[in-house]
Amino acid sequence: MAAAVCHADQATVLRARVVSHDEVASGTWRIRLDCPAIAARAIPGQFAMLRLAGRSDPLLARPFAVYDVFSDGIEPRYADFVYTVHGKFTQAVTETRPGDELLAWGPLGNGFEPPATEHLLLVAGGIGQTALLALARERLGMASYGAPGRDAPRAGRVTFCWGARTAASFACTDDFRRAGCDVHLATLDGSAGTRGTVVDLLEARFATGIDAAATRIACCGPEPMMEAVAGWASARRVPCEVSLETPMACGVGICFTCVARIRDEDGGWDYRRTCVEGPVFDAARVVW
Ligand SMILES: Cc1cc2nc3c(=O)[nH]c(=O)nc-3n(C[C@H](O)[C@H](O)[C@H](O)COP(=O)(O)OP(=O)(O)OC[C@H]3O[C@@H](n4cnc5c(N)ncnc54)[C@H](O)[C@@H]3O)c2cc1C
Ligand code: FES
Numbered sequence: 001m002a003a004a005v006c007h008a009d010q011a012t013v014l015r016a017r018v019v020s021h022d023e024v025a026s027g028t029w030r031i032r033l034d035c036p037a038i039a040a041r042a043i044p045g046q047f048a049m050l051r052l053a054g055r056s057d058p059l060l061a062r063p064f065a066v067y068d069v070f071s072d073g074i075e076p077r078y079a080d081f082v083y084t085v086h087g088k089f090t091q092a093v094t095e096t097r098p099g100d101e102l103l104a105w106g107p108l109g110n111g112f113e114p115p116a117t118e119h120l121l122l123v124a125g126g127i128g129q130t131a132l133l134a135l136a137r138e139r140l141g142m143a144s145y146g147a148p149g150r151d152a153p154r155a156g157r158v159t160f161c162w163g164a165r166t167a168a169s170f171a172c173t174d175d176f177r178r179a180g181c182d183v184h185l186a187t188l189d190g191s192a193g194t195r196g197t198v199v200d201l202l203e204a205r206f207a208t209g210i211d212a213a214a215t216r217i218a219c220c221g222p223e224p225m226m227e228a229v230a231g232w233a234s235a236r237r238v239p240c241e242v243s244l245e246t247p248m249a250c251g252v253g254i255c256f257t258c259v260a261r262i263r264d265e266d267g268g269w270d271y272r273r274t275c276v277e278g279p280v281f282d283a284a285r286v287v288w
Contacts, residue, residue: 004276006253007108014038015053016104018096019078025171027085028127029094031102032070032078038106039069039076043146044135045218045243045280048079048106049251050093058088063248063275065130065220066107068137068175069145076147082171084127108251109279112241116153118214121238122160122181123229125198125221126169129162131243131279133175135218136160140180156214157182161205163198163225167191199228212236219283220245230283240283246274261287 016033024030038048051061070078083090096102112135120139122132137143139155160181164170166189176183185193186201194201198221206212217240219229226242233240249257252275259271260278263285272278 011252026168028171036077039079042066042107043111045111046107051103053101062089117216118156120155120158123219124162125225128221131220136179227288242283243279
């Protein structure tokens, strides 16, 4: 279990200029922020807290996965975030334009640390893909993340299975193809890919002869979907990590709004703060 106590040293609030901001799918936006302190240090699966500058409504910042980072030609400087419009914050942030500023602190959380694996299977539901692109790029040798850039083990191949309600929900799918992933989609209405849930898609992929012993799963999405994927993985003895999306207030370990029930070594469980001891947990440890 991660020993993180608090990320207060990462809580320096930055003023991050909006560099670009575009609607990339129905109700889904991609925003690029000029924030070198986050871009240079973020590793796959970490997140930042974002808040509107000069406004107190909504009062609390919201957590967003660092989707990817970009350099200004010399060093990492820009961080991209991809979000769907849910409520107050995400509705208000759609109105920001290049040149406006957001308040941001991060990078936060533990990020993905899966051991070396021949086959990395990324599984996303809804907007959960945002936690997984950098991991794919890192494990396929397309990019390195963190300061200094960490030396992550390469995966022989990366498969990306993504489930959503309808085809219009998929945003920036080509980012995963360009990274070198084998991309498979599922939609509940059958408008793209396999008709059904992402678990139906996993079942279909495994029917093609995927070797469970050589595979690890990294998963992010709505909680019921992650629970279903965790159960599916457990039944096939495929190690699975999940990135939990619990609501958060501080993001740095102080307020305890983000707790999840996580099993201890001895089989009992205790509350763990998703912001500092997660958001990535071994799926077998999560009490759903
Ligand atoms: C580590 C982490 C990374 C995240 N990364 C992203 C990301 O990259 N892109 C993205 O779009 N979102 C992401 N989220 C989720 C995002 O932070 C929340 O959806 C946030 O509450 C949106 O703010 P809002 O003010 O627009 O909506 P809110 O007003 O906060 O919520 C609107 C509605 O959604 C419900 N809701 C809010 N949060 C959740 C949740 N986590 N699970 C289920 N229902 C919820 C509320 O109950 C309410 O009904 C992430 C969350 C975490 C913890
Ligand atoms: S969000 Fe405050 S302790 Fe996790």
